[in-house]
Amino acid sequence: MTTLESGALLREVVRRYVQSQRQALACDADMLSTTRCHILTELKRAGQLSQQNLASRLNLEKSWVSRVVEQMVGDGLLSKAPSTTDKRAVELTLTADGLSRAQSLEALLNGHGESVLARLTAAQRADVNTALQALLQALTSPSEPQP
Template identity: 45%
Template sequence: MTELPPNPGELLREVARLYTRAQRAAAECCGTTNTQCHILTELGRSGPIPLSELGARLLLEKSWISRAVESLVRDGFATKEPNPADARSWLVTLTAAGQQRVTALNATLNGHADGLLTPLGKREREDVARSLQRLRDLLLNDSRPACSPSRTDTKGSSCQ
């Protein structure tokens, strides 16, 4: 067994890094790029959403999200239409083919996640599920800014 990092925060970061990498590899098996996977699954969760809000949620620059959405529109997975609530923005929506792709992606990614937990016994899986639910709730309710003037990066400069 490998030695645990010195604190839970480091362990959480390492688990998140490894899990993200594994999920990205699983999504690529479906013929979906990482960016497309992000966009499709977010649209599947949120429903139609303004392009600018989609970019903000995924932390993608405006030009990057625009190109990625255009590729999904070209591939028939999404539509981009003027936003009826704001004439200055675009509304991005999944097509029927996009919804099918999201369903397939979710099945693939959920199957991968379930497979990771298979070696655990029933009680261990229940413990993991409870811990993950608690962590999810903490993340959903975390109102602290990710970067504040009092925080610094590893080189001692402000992270703003």
């Protein structure tokens, strides 16, 4: 494999990781669509979100999210309630079944990540963990890049 510049290397790692994640999920007969998985994980992280906020977090059209949310409400994974602060908004939460599915999904995804990292030596895993922590901070920090 050719040596890639850092930006291209990061994109290639993310691309291959997402592909392998999707293959791991495809092995689970009870798995949901990618959009449904994202909705479950976002609501598990947040606890409760407005439908508009959810669409924004997922970078998806509100109408698309609305359709999927209605299906997930019908499947008993989500509940909808009018917002107490904005009469135009709808608040979404996971039902008990939705939370259970989100927890199972999280365990599956975390297990997949651990299986990928298990292919590395202990020293490499420590280096990768340090680099991932730095990347996470860089992606969540509003500060300017360091020279």
